[in-house]
Amino acid sequence: xxxxxxxxxxxxxxxxxxxxxxxxxxxxxxxxxxxxxxxxxxxxxxxxxxxxxxxxxxxxxxxxxxxxxxxxxxxxxxxxxxxxxxxxxxxxxxxxxxxxxxxxxxxxxxxxxxxxxxxxxxxxxxxxxxxxxxxxxxxxxxxxxxxxxxxxxxxxxxxxxxxxxxxxxxxxxxxxxxxxxxxxxxxxxxxxxxxxxxxxxxxxxxxxxxxxxxxxxxxxxxxxxxxxxxxxxxxx
Amino acid sequence: xxxxxxxxxxxxxxxxxxxxxxxxxxxxxxxxxxxxxxxxxxxxxxxxxxxxxxxxxxxxxxxxxxxxxxxxxxxxxxxxxxxxxxxxxxxxxxxxxxxxxxxxxxxxxxxxxxxxxxxxxxxxxxxxxxxxxxxxxxxxxxxxxxxxxxxxxxxxxxxxxxxxxxxxxxxxxxxxxxxxxxxxxxxxxxxxxxxxxxxxxxxxxxxxxxxxxxxxxxxxxxxxxxxxxxxxxxxx
DNA sequence: TCAATTACTACACGGCGTTCAGTAACAGCA
DNA sequence: TGCTGTTACTGAACGCCGTGTAGTAATTGA
Numbered sequence: 001x002x003x004x005x006x007x008x009x010x011x012x013x014x015x016x017x018x019x020x021x022x023x024x025x026x027x028x029x030x031x032x033x034x035x036x037x038x039x040x041x042x043x044x045x046x047x048x049x050x051x052x053x054x055x056x057x058x059x060x061x062x063x064x065x066x067x068x069x070x071x072x073x074x075x076x077x078x079x080x081x082x083x084x085x086x087x088x089x090x091x092x093x094x095x096x097x098x099x100x101x102x103x104x105x106x107x108x109x110x111x112x113x114x115x116x117x118x119x120x121x122x123x124x125x126x127x128x129x130x131x132x133x134x135x136x137x138x139x140x141x142x143x144x145x146x147x148x149x150x151x152x153x154x155x156x157x158x159x160x161x162x163x164x165x166x167x168x169x170x171x172x173x174x175x176x177x178x179x180x181x182x183x184x185x186x187x188x189x190x191x192x193x194x195x196x197x198x199x200x201x202x203x204x205x206x207x208x209x210x211x212x213x214x215x216x217x218x219x220x221x222x223x224x225x226x227x228x229x230x231x232x233x234x235x236x
Numbered sequence: 237x238x239x240x241x242x243x244x245x246x247x248x249x250x251x252x253x254x255x256x257x258x259x260x261x262x263x264x265x266x267x268x269x270x271x272x273x274x275x276x277x278x279x280x281x282x283x284x285x286x287x288x289x290x291x292x293x294x295x296x297x298x299x300x301x302x303x304x305x306x307x308x309x310x311x312x313x314x315x316x317x318x319x320x321x322x323x324x325x326x327x328x329x330x331x332x333x334x335x336x337x338x339x340x341x342x343x344x345x346x347x348x349x350x351x352x353x354x355x356x357x358x359x360x361x362x363x364x365x366x367x368x369x370x371x372x373x374x375x376x377x378x379x380x381x382x383x384x385x386x387x388x389x390x391x392x393x394x395x396x397x398x399x400x401x402x403x404x405x406x407x408x409x410x411x412x413x414x415x416x417x418x419x420x421x422x423x424x425x426x427x428x429x430x431x432x433x434x435x436x437x438x439x440x441x442x443x444x445x446x447x448x449x450x451x452x453x454x455x456x457x458x459x460x461x462x463x464x465x466x467x468x469x470x471x472x
Numbered sequence: 473t474c475a476a477t478t479a480c481t482a483c484a485c486g487g488c489g490t491t492c493a494g495t496a497a498c499a500g501c502a
Numbered sequence: 503t504g505c506t507g508t509t510a511c512t513g514a515a516c517g518c519c520g521t522g523t524a525g526t527a528a529t530t531g532a
Contacts, residue, residue, distance in 0.1 A: 008479095046523090114265070184451055187432075188458070208423075241498075
């Protein structure tokens with residue numbers, strides 16, 4: 001039962017985000033300017049303040065949307081591989097992450113870099129939710145590998161007190177049987193998937209390395225070893 | 237034999253960089269504005285164009301300086317540990333990298349993130365040299381561990397043609413006996429050290445994880461396992 | 473039909489990088 | 503010493519930017 005006004009309003013809000021996204025993919029995160037968006041919409045910059053209280057609010061909305069899309073991709077990649085194949089799942093999620101990142105470098109920057117000059121991330125919100133979803137995928141992968149992975153850990157003396165209470169509570173709700181050391185491992189997995197991709201997106205691998213994808217794949221395979229889920233036969 | 241003019245000029249150039257650096261540490265990379273620098277120096281913004289052709293040129297100079305300082309720190313950390321202790325060297329360099337990064341987050345951002353809106357890294361220059369130096373430290377660590385590490389690789393079918401010719405030539409000059417697969421491994425080591433640190437600096441680990449340093453240390457220890465240089469006794 | 477809400481414009485403020493004509497101080501040379 | 507070319511800088515301008523604020527036109531609900 002949205003009134004005509006609400007509908008128009010929602011459409012305008014969407015259009016603003018869409019234009020902002022396009023501007024960003026064309027000219028990088030810094031190309032997101034209220035004036036440019038308004039120009040494309042045939043409006044004045046001030047009019048946008050009826051939709052977003054400030055430019056950072058708009059950026060927040062974008063971040064939430066993008067991060068959510070990334071989480072979707074990771075979940076889809078995971079679910080495309082059978083539960084019986086934990087190694088395949090890790091590789092799939094990892095590759096999906098990199099593929100998305102190198103295909104959408106500006107969006108990667110917006111999420112994982114300093115989005116904009118002086119920007120400060122808000123406390124809660126949809127962005128935090130999406131970040132948690134993406135992180136939960138990795139935690140799930142670790143959970144599946146935990147029986148094997150736990151034996152290889154060099155530091156398993158973790159406690160739930162080593163994490164933020166709220167964060168710990170959410171995790172324990174989703175994975176009741178998972179010990180805190182597994183969560184720590186999941187964070188490390190996150191970092192490991194993030195490292196090479198960040199270097200590549202920010203142009204530190206190319207052009208020295210001709211095929212970063214291969215490098216990344218080797219890293220993922222090594223990661224499966226850390227998790228203890230590499231089968232006897234190895235991928236080429 | 238620098239003339240009075242040259243001396244004053246060099247001093248002014250240094251002062252500009254120093255003020256820019258301070259502004260950045262106080263207000264983030266975006267606080268580097270020609271007008272603010274000029275204001276502090278009692279000059280006009282236009283006057284700075286006699287020293288740097290554009291703001292990005294100034295930022296380049298900063299990047300080169302910062303990157304070089306980082307490379308110094310890494311080299312010092314490596315040389316503080318005996319050559320007989322490859323694991324200790326890896327840990328030292330890794331810890332030095334993280335310590336520097338979390339202690340100088342803005343500088344880390346400037347080097348490894350998108351330094352400024354619309355900034356484009358130049359081809360050669362001092363920044364590239366410093367990046368190479370920092371990378372060479374890691375390559376050296378891998379070189380020392382190569383006898384053990386090579387046995388654990390899942391993909392050793394690397395060729396020098398997999399790298400940029402100039403890059404490959406420089407590496408082969410420094411490490412004549414090192415095979416290309418080792419260089420690939422060094423890149424992966426770089427990515428591995430980079431990942432968790434980048435996440436932490438950009439605020440993705442805190443406050444969920446209370447002690448990112450511990451997480452990072454575990455990752456480094458795991459890295460030494462990948463390199464095959466973990467001694468029998470493990471660090472706590 | 474009328475009052476209230478909404479969406480928007482127009483304008484202003486201060487900030488930014490960058491350019492450019494003009495000016496004052498300096499350097500080397502006679 | 504005086505002259506000349508070079509250098510370092512100013513001041514004003516241009517066109518961007520985010521952000522407020524006062525006013526106006528349209529739409530809404532009663």
